[in-house]
Amino acid sequence: MADIEVESTCEEGYTVESIINGEWQLVVDALSEEGPSANEVLAADYASCYIPAFRVAADKHGYDDIGEVTVEVAADLDEDDDLEAIDFHIEVEESLGDDAWDIVELGEDICHVHSALREELHAEITIESGV
Known part of the structure; x- marks a missing residue:
């Protein structure tokens, strides 16, 4: 299974x-x-995965409670409606000072969707027709 x-x-x-x-x-x-479209779901899924990863990263840097975290996602599509770019604007209630970018990067390492967005990850496809 x-x-x-x-x-x-x-x-x-x-x-x-x-x-x-x-x-x-x-x-x-x-x-x-x-x-929502598949691209819209992917953008929301990415942010929904990244926020908990960001919280774990902040915890690993000694922040017990960072309060509310909001990610505003801006995604650009190319002429074929394929995702071309994704930008995150993150707002965090707690001040993270000099640790902010280290937490951002560790959050990327922890986030499963961030890890999955790579060219070599494609579905292995089999097909049955006329079923």
Whole structure:
């Protein structure tokens, strides 16, 4: 059994309903009409992964409670609607002083989505048609 199991179904059009680990439902719409697009979900997922990683990094630098953390994500698409750039603007309630950039970098090392965004990570695909 895999660590993560997702069943995604598209009955028609461009809206995909996914069941994650048999429990969580996610609706993604390529046209952003019935839900967020895949790129929008990826941008939100990246920030949702990075914030806890940032908190762990701050804890490792001796900050027990850094308060509220907000990440504003700005993502640029190219002419093919592929993600071209992602920028984070991070606001932290606690002052991190000279440790801020060390915490940012350690957060990147800890964040699983940051680690996954590399060219060599692509799906291994098999296909059955006419089923």
